[in-house]
Amino acid sequence: MPLPITRTSPFELPSTPGASRDLAGASLALWFDDPERERQAAQRLALCDLSALPKAGYKGNGATAWLQTHQTPLPAETFESTRLTDGGIIVKVAADEYFLEAGPSGVDLPVPSNGEFPPDCFPVVREDASLVLCGARAAAVLLQVCGYDFSTATLDRVIYTRVAGVDSAVFPAAGYPHTHVKLWCDRSYAVSLWNSLVEICEEFEGPIIGAQALFTDLP
Amino acid sequence: MPHRLLKYGFSDHHPEPRMFRDVKHLKPEYDAVIIGGGGHGLAAAYYLGKDHGVSNVAVLEQGYLGGGGTGRNTAIVRSNYLTPEGARFYQASVELFQDLSRELDYNLFYSERGHFTLAHSPASLRTQRWRAEVNQHLGIDSQVVDPKFIQSQIPQIDLTCGGHQPPIHGALFHPPGAIARHDAVAWAYARGADRYGAEIHQQTAVTDIEVRDGAVIGVHTDRGYIKTRKVLSAVAGWTTHITKMVGLRTPLVIYPLQAMVTEPLKPWLNHIVVSASLHVYVSQSSRGELVAGASLDPYELISSRSTLDFAESMSGHLLDLFPCLPQVNVLRQWAGMCDMTPDFSPIMGLTPIEGFYLDSGWGTWGFKATPISGKTMAFTLANNRDHDLIEAFNLSRFERCQLVGEKGAASVGH
Amino acid sequence: MTSRLPPQPGEWINREQPLDFQFEGVSYQGFTGDVLSSALWANGVRVLGRSFKYHRPRGIYSLANHDANALVSVGSRTNLRADCLPLEANLQASAVNTLGSVSRDHLAIMDRFSRFLPVGFYYKAFHTPRRLFPFYENQMRKVAGLGRIDPQYREAATAKQYDFCDLLIVGAGPAGLSAAVDAGERGLRVILVDENPHPGGSFTWQWRRHAEALERCEQLLNRVHALDNIDLRVGTLAAGCYSDRWVALFDQQRMTKLRAAAVLVASGCFEQPAVFQNNDAPGIMLGSAAQRLVHRYAVQPFSQGVILGANRDAYRLASDLTTHGIDVTAICDLRPEGESSPAGTRVQELGIPIYRGYTIYQAETRRRGTQLTGVIACPLDRQGDTQPQAGLSLPCDGVAVSVGWAPDAGLLYQAGARFQYQSAVEQFVPHTLPPGLFAAGRVNGIFSWADQCIDGQRAARAAAIHLGHPDITEIPTLTHQGTPPSHPYPIFPHPEKHNFVDFDEDIHLADFKNAHQEGYDNIELVKRFTTVGMGPSQGKLSNMNAIRILARQNNATIDATGTTTSRPFQHPVPIGHLAGRRFHPLRRTPLDAWHRQAGAQMAHAGAWLRPEYYGAADERAQSILAEAEHVRQRVGLIDVSTLGKLQVTGPDAAEFLERIYTGRFQKQSTQRLRYGLACDETGTVLEDGVIARLAHDHFYVTATSGGSGSFYRELLRWRQLFQLDVQISNLTGQLAALNLAGPDSRDVLKELTCIDISGEAFPYLGVRVGTVAGVPATLMRVGFVGELGYEIHVPASSAVHVWEQLCETGRPFGLKPFGVETQRLLRLEKGHLIVGHDTDALTYPAEADLQWAIAQNKPFFVGSRSLEILQKRPLMRKLVGFRLKDTEDKPFPEECHLILDGETIVGRVTSIARDSTLKHPIGMAFVEPRLASPGSPLAIRTAPGTTVTGEVCSLPFYDPDNLRQQ
Amino acid sequence: MKILTCPLNGPRPIQEFHYGGEFRPPLDPAQLNDADWGQEVHHRHGEPGVKREWWYHTASGTWFIAERDNLQDRVIQTYLYTPERGND
CATH class of the missing domain: 3.30.1360.120 (Probable tRNA modification gtpase trme; domain 1)
Known part of the structure; x- marks a missing residue:
């Protein structure tokens, strides 16, 4: 809906x-x-x-590990990017920070299933x-x-x-x-x-x- | 035609003598050595002779007279300062300036134009009011004026700033604000100092200062050693170079300040217009050129190179204020070096080193202080005691964490 | 058209397109491709302008953009140089700075008085008595200045642009073209600029009749056009060269800021004048100007001319002019040995009389100097001094001067090149060039076209090597062969002082002597005192001669005499081009459009635009008071999105905040707010805000609207210095913040959120995370305005949705938006200070009564050590509240009015409100501590001689027990 | 316009940067008497020569150290701050 x-x-x-x-x-x-x-x-x-494309940031020592558990293909180097399947982009903006922009097909951004991020990964509002x-x-x-x-x-x-x-x-x-x-x-x-x-x-x-x-x- | 000019027309030979003696050799010893042949140093030499009878004085200049800050500023004189100590000091300077052409018998083109400091926000208008109130209380002619008054005095100004910038809410108007022929101030003081006995040595660089037991005993130059017990550093942008020689630390850092000048135009701008938020100050010289300066460069540099960024932003801001100028041509840009202090006030007077005196921290405000700094520093050297007008400006204020409040208004912009 | 020659090969004019134009009200005809000067000259007009000081008639002199006396106005545009102003249809030009007309300038009387007005005369007169100076100055200002501005003139902003290349080549003459081809063939991205409308440089005037040169020119141009990686830009001036090869290019449309990896300057030389009596008379011009007239514009420079020469160029010129039917009466060669090259022989064969070791001593004119009738030539003795008694008269209507050159070296100097005087060419040549900078051709002291081509290639290869291109064969540096192209001292005194050194400023030879006599004896002082080189052409035709004169006066070498500093710009450039299209980034909250539609008065606040209040501009006070009353009685909504909003996370987050702020945060409970006060290292109040703890390792911090940008930046720096495990994110623009305040705010909000917002569940200074109107939100209970209220922080994209939902839900409660001015009033009533408004750049916490916010016994925070020192001192001032007793009919106090004790300044008003919801005027002020206790009277100076009495009272004025916020 | 090399973003025109002043190692307040502290807080190394300075690349939020000759306006090197490189 x-x-x-x-x-x-x-x-x-x-x-x-x-x-x-x-x-x-x-x-x-x-x-x-x-x-x-x-x-x-x-x-x-x-x-x-x-x-209108939804965006999110993830930051902290555990950001990389947590995003990896969500099968997101992560870029290796700072300022590099990888493509998401829906046309979205994920950019590594610092050693411990990622910026993700979803594509136009409406795929949801990675969120923890229980609503709780692990203690060393902080979501950052990206608007x-x-x-x-x-x-x-x-x-x-x-x-x-x-x-x-x-x-x-x-x-x-x-x-x-x-x-x-x-x-x-x-x-x-x-x-x-x-x-x-x-x-x-x-x-x-x-x-x-x-x-x-x-x-x-x-x-x-x-x-x-x-x-x-x-x-x-x-x- | 003034009769003085007839003399030129009817003499076979040019009747003017050298403005100061061409002294070939340094003496082995002077009662005082002044480093820096700009306005300040030459004025100090002049008043040492005139007020205190100290004539065995050498002024050492590494380049040529007035080649530093004196010849590179936009030649504005005003006294509308914020703090009582600042306002009193600069007011004394204005009063000396007003009669200086007569005193030195040299036309300094001291031209009272009226000085507008534009306010582009209610916050900045508040600050202007603060200055006006302090000034009025001290008997200095300053007032806050509304946009209508500004427009009536400067019809070409665009109060809306083209809609690009915050509009003009009002201004601090300071009628005695003046411009002067800056080089001439140095030359006239040089001539005056020479007549009181001071020697002026151009192309003489100080290479070291000899200090023994915490007191100055002499100065090394690229033309030899001089014995002296009193050294005045009046070198603005080169102050940190000199203080290093005596191992003195100060808050001074050097920043370039740039300016530019247009081709001459028939007179249209009578006033001096300053906008701190647009980083512009502009006036029209008696030759007809628009002389415009900005705020400091964005980073420290002991150099007078020019940047295109400056010319671009200055031009943009000039057009914000005066949209009729786009086809006026910029002739030349240049820069000077400013020794900045954390509290926008000079560092003057005695130092922990006996016999070493500082006349520094002139930042962007040095030209207007030329006469009074000369006079007060001469007093300070002659009496080995800070003149009353400069007590607040002593270097020791920093270790006491007792800064001068001139910066007070600087942050009022939020 | 009296002086137009038959069609010339390669001429720049288009005879198919004649143009009508006017000069000084008289109609003439020229061609497309003409400049104003050439068209006027073709029409027999010889007086194109008047000089700056003495208003002497002047004609064409350089025809190379240095004719600063032939300045014209066209419509609203002024100070245009006729020698490079393209002719347009119906152009209406008139000379600047004349009284009457250019041909009969009443100010020419100044010339009669010139003997009374020697160099620096204005320093020596007019200043006594003092009261008369303004009168004299006014008169001087009127006669000074050139063109007149049009106050009504407006112009759309021109676009500026950036550009990039490997190699910028300045000058498309023999050296520049050769360099471009060499570099282009190597694949470098080349930009080749030339200020002229056509490429070719000296090929187009000096070598027009030289078949081999012409052929080379053709070849080079064909290659340049054929190579895609060479971008040839004509009509483009390289006006300034700054750090790291940042070059300002100007064309008719715009300025381009070019970053070049390497710069090759092949700008050539300026031909230099000779100094003799009346050397400024119309008809006397540089040899190069005569050749430009002939070859570019097909205009006869004169019908019968004398050439004053001192080099081979003068002889080529003589042959060239003769070929065009111009009668060359004689060559006066300053050199006793004359010219022995084939060029010299050819002139002899033409039968032109050659006076070796002769100069022109003076020019003869009639019709008030406007018409040249002849010259008196005289021999020079061994010392080079004139022997006027042996003078001979040579009738002529023109003189071409070809005595030497000076390098067009401005860009090189600006870029940091150092020059040395080389007597083989009698010219300054580059001695050391900074990395990435190259010079070729005449500016490099190389003087035949073929050598210039080789030198261009040499420099292009050096540039390519610099740019990292391997395997390049270097070409050895050439040196000039033969006699020097410049004369070392083409300057001749005359008892009647009209031998000009600087045409722009009317400075003649005696002025230098006089200045020297007065002690202005080094080049910089000479420049400043005489103003030589300070006119519109910036000394291009005068600096070299000034240096020669000074060197001789000081008995010094040219190198020891030195040059003045060369600064941008190469030629004057318009302010409009420099300014260009400007970008003024303003910050807007996501509700910006909503506010405007709702009739808000928007105001700049730092980088932001904010609503001051909603209502008509002339109902400011009423609107603000009404909004305030409404917040006190019901409910209001304000957009506080401009607040700084920072997220501080990580294991060391609390530790980090404790080092930054004066308070304690380690033991702060989650879901609670604390006030945060930050100082700088000197103990000055820097920032304040609230600090919300969302989790053990997660804080959300607000900061002031104006200071948050720089505060965030400083936090990043401290983070590095402290080496703490903490992340700081600036969410200022990512989130919107809305403050819902007033007694009814809870009732409005509860409709839109499932968070329990009852007073017990969500008390004052609490923070909650949840949703509002279906949008994720952080809610904070703050009391800045002194009422029950909720600050609601939501993603910026949802701000409009949440705001509108609040408005909609609040309708039954009469919810009204309010602006920042209203908020200021409300916070004043509540006694809250605003950092930067009630504090200044030197305020420390105790002065602002913020001592309570400083945690005692904390080992360190930024500024703690300085505060320790400051607090040992007696307090000098204190921020207090005051109310006004009775202002009667006196002027009402304003912010920054002073507080006096007799004649002493004892304080200053920082905030004031005339109309408050308390029904009486209130304010805050800094006062001396002795006046800080409640009940102390304050004398506020509201006008000269007028004071209004206030009374110190305790803060806050409103709701001191915080009952409203329960 | 000068080029400055950000250790993360590479060479950029200096207009993209904010100048952060002289790099000064963190002081230990306990070690200094009042007058010395007053001097340390306010005084600078303003003399001609190579200086270590803070610079900030605004668009990416990167602080770094530049060693720059303040007489020649020549940048010798730039690097990210670490306590080892910073405080020596």
Whole structure:
């Protein structure tokens, strides 16, 4: 049974979505305009809000061991990531800390069966805003907002840097072309970052699109 | 046309003598050695001669006159300080400055423009009121003014800051706030000091200071050794270099402070405008250039290199205040070195080493103190006793955990 | 068009596209591709601007972006350089800084007075009597300055961008192009910039008639265009080179901040003026300017010209001009030996008279200096001194000066290069370059195009080696062969003082003599006193000659004389480009949109935006009081999401908190809150908040809105220093916090949660974890506003849901939102201080009456040792509450008004409220301890000469027994 | 803009960092009299030369130590703090 909608995006999105899906108490826009046009835009340049994807953090000396018991494929090195089966991502953000973002298919985040974490593993609330900048011209947009040279970036490795003045985790993701990046940032700064990116994307004629164009295999 | 200029027109030869003697050799001994040929050191030499009759004085300058902080600041003079000890000290300086061109017979272009410290939040307006209240109580002309008044005085200002920044809620207005030709202050004091007998030695670097039994006995320079029992360090950004020679620890750390100047423009900005929250202070020089400075660089550095970050952020903030300026060209940027103290007040006077005197901790506020620091340090050297006006600024305040409250308002921003 | 030449090969103008434009109200025609100066010159206009000080007429001098006297205004834009201003259709330009017009400038009278206005004259007059100085200054300010700003001018922010490359090459002349090709063929990511609209550098003016050079230029350009990894950017100025090869590039659209792994500067040289009487007259220009006019714009520089030369370039110039039908009357060669190369022979063959060992002594003009009629040349003796008695008159309408060069070395200096004067070229050349920086071509002292090409390759290879490319054959360094391209002293005195060294600032030779006589005898003092090099062209045409003059005055070498420090920018750059699009990250709570819709007055609070209160801007006081009354009587809801929110976990969590905060936490019960006060190392109050223990090894901590960011950062640092097993997570942005407060709050909340929130089950200072409105929540019973209340912390994404549910459920209770100003009033009534508002940067706990929060006998916490020292001292001030007796009609006290005892300052108001729910004004103040006991009268100065009397009273004002919070 | 190398995040423009001042080993309060403590708390090694400093990479929340020449603005090395490397 779907949960009632209790979670909202920090962003002001263009219009009522053409289609959406419920995701752990949030609504994920699948497209706004026309799915085909958005798919084309995603090749060229587009911005997509994925803040609805559920996220969680796990921290403490026992975090690694506990996550392993949940069959989560853990990255070995700090700042590296692995893919979850539902399209989600898990990133090792410190020696004793992981950040997990679920994919769009609604798979639950790992929680203890009895509700109690082991004494040395602490859940950390993660409510980061999450967005994707994609398309061939994404690199040009990034050059206006970030002093990091993404042409040298390693795929699937998170880069902590400053984007449009906002400290962000940037994730040049595999699965779609290299110029596609995912950004996570503190929710309180997210509107500022989003507005800056929207303004620049508009100048490059890049629209805001729904998630379907990114996750073509959405069930 | 002032008759003085006629003299130039009708003389066959330029009638001006050297501003100070070109002394070729260092003497083996001086009654006092002043390290640093900037405004402060030269002023101290001048007042040592004038007020105390001490004329056997050498001023040692590693570079050229006024080449340090004196020539690199944005030349603002004001006295609207927060603490009574600060306000009194700077007020005495302003009073000396006002008559200094006449006293030294050198036009220092001391130009009273009126000084606005803008407040972008109720919290910062509170602080301005604090300063205004202390100032008024001490007889210093300062008041809190509302945005309407600011706009009436500076029509080009955008009180909303383009919507990018917190809007202007008001300002501290200090009518006697002035600018002066900074290099000229050093030159005029040099000429004055020379006339009272002090020797000025440029391109003379101090390499060590000889201390015996806790007292200064001499100074090594790259041009030889000098015997002396009194040494004044007045070197701002190089203070930590000098204090190391005598093994003195201080809270001083050196930060660059950057500034920039635009191409000349016809006069449009009459006042001095400061916004602490936007990190801008700006005025228009008598040549027509906009001279703009910022806050300190973000990290310690004993260098006067420039950064692009500074030019970018300063330009952005200038446009926040004055949106009509985007096509005005920036000509040049530069930096000076500031010896910062933890309580935004100078470190002056006697030190644990007998005969070693500090005139330091000038941070970003040294130029305006030039006359009074010269005068009080001259007194202190001559009498081996801190002048009343600088007692609160002695180095010993730190070991007593008794800081000057000038920093008091700094954290009021939450 | 009187001076336009027939079409030239490679000219930059497009004759198919004529353009109409106006200068000083007169209409002219030019072509697309012209700059304003070339178009005007083509139309026979010779006076393009007026000089800064004496308002002398000036024409084209460099045509290379250094003509600082030909500045124009176009619409709202001003101080534009005519020599690089592209001509546009219907451009309407006028000269700056003239009174009347550029051709009849009334301020030209200043020139008559020049003898009364020697260098530094303004330091010597106008200051006595003091009262007259403002008048004089006002007059001086009016005549100084150049263009006028348009106060109405606005411009959309331009986008800035970052960029990256392996090798940046500055200058697309022979050396730069060769370097680019060499590096490009190795696969380096190359960016090649040139400030001109077309690449080619000196190929495009100096070597235009040299077939071999032209062919090489073609080849190089073809390779550059063919290689994908070479990004050629014309019209792009490298304006500054900063630490670690961070380079500011400017084009018409924007600034690009480029990080280059290596930088190769092939920027060439500035041709340098000769100093002789009236050397500024329109028609006198650099040889390179004449060639630029001819080859780039097909404009005849003059019809009959004299060349003043001191190098081979002068002879090539003579042949070049002659080929274009320009009558070269004579060459005056400063060198007694003249030119023996084929270039010299060719000139002889052309029959041009060559005066060896001659200089131009003075230029002759008519029509108030606007028209050149000829020059007087005179021989030089062995010492190089002029022999004016042997002068001869040479009629001409133009002079081309070709006596030497100075390196365009600004970027290299800025990047930390050191230079040495080399007498083989009579020029400064790079001596040591910092790692990653390379120089090639003329800036490196290499002077023929073929050698420049080789030098470019050499430098490109050195750069590639630096970048780690293996197996590269190095090319040996070249040295200049033949006579020096520059004359060591092309400077000639004249009794009438119009021989200018600095055109920007109207500084003539005698000024240097006078400055020297006054003791301004080193290069930095000379610069500051005379202002040489401080004008818009920043000394590009004057610094070298100034150094030569000073060296001679001091009888010192050029190296010993030194240079002034070169600083950004290379050419002036617009503030708008530097500022660019700005990012102003603001923090918003998840309820930001809700507040706006509800009519909140939003205000900046540090990085955050917060509602001050809800209601109209002109009903501030009423709205705040109404909100406060409502909280006291019923129930209110405030968004406190800006509070710092930290999670501290791990086995050593309690130990860690005890070291940070002044209180004790080891024995704190779970599900309980404690007040936390933190100081810095000097004992100053830094932060406060509540500390909730959720489990033995799990604390949840709140911190102030403004300070929490830096506090979190400091905690991370202490964590490392203490080496404790503790994790700290900053949840400030992850969680929202809502404070439901007022007598009815329990009744509202119980509808939405299954936690037992009865007073017995969940007492004051308790903390509970559960759900609110179906969302996971942490609830804390705090009493900041002094009423029964619950702080509800929920995930940020659920904040709107929970807030709306609370509003909905609270409707029957009349629940109203309230803002931060209301909260401030309520907390003042309750006697709670706000760190940073009621304390300052030097307040220690005892002063703020927070001694109770310091655990006694604790071995250590940050600041404990300093507090020990501070507490031995008598207390100097104390924070107290006060009420106002009767303000009558006097001005009402405001925060930061002073408290006086006679003439002595004894305190300061920190908080005040005129209207409170207590129905009388209340406040807090710092006062001297002797005034701190309840009942003490306080004289508050509210205006000069006016005091209002307050009375110290004990805190809190409201509900001292905490009955409201049961 | 200068490049600073964060031991975890690699080389970054210095704008991404917060300067944390001179590294000072934790003091033992019991060992110092009042005046010495007052000096230790306030005094710094401000003289020209190589200094050990705290730097903080803001986006990732990483504190580390940089050895930097404050005269040349040259970073000699950066590393994460450990008591062994920090307090020697």
